[in-house]
Amino acid sequence: MAKPGDLLRVLRPKSVNGLLRLYAKNPDTLIFAGGTERATRAKLASVSTESKMVIYLGKVEELSRIRRSQRYLEIGSCLPISRIVSIGRHILPLALSTALRSIANPTVRNLGTLGGNICSAIPNNDSLAPLYAIDGQLELRSVSGSRWVPISRFFPGAGETVLKKGEILFRIRIPLEEWDYQCFRKVSGSHICSHALLNFCGLARFSKGILETVRFALGGLNSTVFRSLELESRLEGKTLPLSKKEVESLLAGAGELLEPLTDSSFSSAYSIATGLRFLRWFIENIHRENR
Amino acid sequence: MKINFLVNKRPVTIDGSPVRRLVDILRIDLRLTGTKEGCGEGSCGSCVVLMNGNLVNSCLIPAFKLPDSEIVTIEGYAQSKEYTDLKQALEDAGAFPCGFCSSGIILAAGNLLAENSSPTEAEIREALSGNICRCGDYDSIIKGIRGVTAKPQSRRYGKTR
Numbered sequence: 001m002a003k004p005g006d007l008l009r010v011l012r013p014k015s016v017n018g019l020l021r022l023y024a025k026n027p028d029t030l031i032f033a034g035g036t037e038r039a040t041r042a043k044l045a046s047v048s049t050e051s052k053m054v055i056y057l058g059k060v061e062e063l064s065r066i067r068r069s070q071r072y073l074e075i076g077s078c079l080p081i082s083r084i085v086s087i088g089r090h091i092l093p094l095a096l097s098t099a100l101r102s103i104a105n106p107t108v109r110n111l112g113t114l115g116g117n118i119c120s121a122i123p124n125n126d127s128l129a130p131l132y133a134i135d136g137q138l139e140l141r142s143v144s145g146s147r148w149v150p151i152s153r154f155f156p157g158a159g160e161t162v163l164k165k166g167e168i169l170f171r172i173r174i175p176l177e178e179w180d181y182q183c184f185r186k187v188s189g190s191h192i193c194s195h196a197l198l199n200f201c202g203l204a205r206f207s208k209g210i211l212e213t214v215r216f217a218l219g220g221l222n223s224t225v226f227r228s229l230e231l232e233s234r235l236e237g238k239t240l241p242l243s244k245k246e247v248e249s250l251l252a253g254a255g256e257l258l259e260p261l262t263d264s265s266f267s268s269a270y271s272i273a274t275g276l277r278f279l280r281w282f283i284e285n286i287h288r289e290n291r
Numbered sequence: 292m293k294i295n296f297l298v299n300k301r302p303v304t305i306d307g308s309p310v311r312r313l314v315d316i317l318r319i320d321l322r323l324t325g326t327k328e329g330c331g332e333g334s335c336g337s338c339v340v341l342m343n344g345n346l347v348n349s350c351l352i353p354a355f356k357l358p359d360s361e362i363v364t365i366e367g368y369a370q371s372k373e374y375t376d377l378k379q380a381l382e383d384a385g386a387f388p389c390g391f392c393s394s395g396i397i398l399a400a401g402n403l404l405a406e407n408s409s410p411t412e413a414e415i416r417e418a419l420s421g422n423i424c425r426c427g428d429y430d431s432i433i434k435g436i437r438g439v440t441a442k443p444q445s446r447r448y449g450k451t452r
Binding site: 008010012032035036038041044045048054056058080082104105106107108110111 | 292308309310332333334336339345346347348351352353355356358399417418420421
């Protein structure tokens with residue numbers, strides 16, 4: 001009798017074109033890179049009991065490249081998180097770098113990839129709130145070609161991505177903008193490798209005491225990462241420090257838009273209160289930074 | 292599926308399921324039982340090994356990732372002078388009451404010292420953040436690692452492959 005895995009075929013393409021051709025022919029195949037996400041390991045266990053295939057991405061060199069231009073950093077989707085943090089030490093936006101360094105632990109970060117953190121489509125995965133706030137872009141590739149999608153349009157709903165059959169996340173484009181203030185904060189469970197329950201990223205640019213650009217994103221509430229351009233634009237042009245009325249009005253506006261996740265381990269009231277506390281803390285720290 | 296790779300500088304060939312975990316191959320097939328299994332999901336660090344010079348959890352590595360790779364387990368690392376110094380310093384500090392986490396922590400500490408010969412306490416704590424000591428003896432472990440870095444010969448630490 002065959003043991004689990006005996007019937008499994010593992011394909012190890014060495015080029016992106018080879019990978020795309022294989023994936024186009026076998027679009028229901030499990031693709032595997034770092035393998036640190038619990039869901040990926042569960043899928044591997046389930047496909048291994050049947051006569052199925054796995055495509056291993058670790059040998060596709062183009063997926064592990066990192067490239068810098070004047071305006072962007074482009075990160076291959078299969079580059080391990082620890083390598084991204086190490087190569088991008090002085091280049092990555094601080095909020096994103098802080099988020100990546102907070103994922104699990106150093107040994108998991110040596111295996112886990114940014115592409116996996118994104119494609120697992122868990123809205124409170126730590127890279128997502130910073131990628132939303134910095135307006136990260138994703139290049140998706142298939143045999144039919146390439147397309148760029150802003151990360152804000154990558155998740156149509158909870159646990160879903162816009163990846164079509166046979167399409168992969170090829171690279172992640174990080175805009176290299178200057179920010180006067182950046183922050184990333186998270187609340188996690190007691191387990192060291194547990195997903196963040198809530199995380200927050202805030203960015204601000206100001207000049208002569210006036211807020212020019214403000215961005216913030218919150219993961220762990222709503223079905224995808226929460227970001228409101230309307231709320232952000234309300235803060236732009238305001239003089240620092242914000243008045244109590246301005247702060248409370250912003251928090252009230254955010255409170256109306258936030259929805260707790262039904263499967264969260266937090267109570268709804270606590271989730272929303274914590275999300276709003278992150279936002280208040282961010283606004284208060286912009287004040288401090290501007291002194 | 293036949294897989295060829297190196298373990299502690301020795302060529303190894305295994306034939307079996309491509310989804311078997313490296314920790315099982317090491318412990319069951321190769322009888323390298325210094326690598327322990329704790330949580331089985333990358334949280335506790337008992338199963339860490341060096342794979343191509345990077346510290347990884349062997350419980351998260353399916354066999355199909357192994358071809359052409361180079362693995363160093365605690366048994367391989369124990370052949371180095373760095374190990375002797377580290378073990379002595381940890382013993383002097385009275386670390387590891389039960390010893391279950393020791394192979395993982397020694398590899399993690401050795402890996403840190405190979406990259407940074409005089410880490411701060413915060414850097415040591417960060418480097419060991421993927422290694423859980425069930426006895427909770429972190430202070431002695433950190434004292435031991437700092438004991439190694441205080442010695443002048445700590446400069447000779449180099450990347451172990």
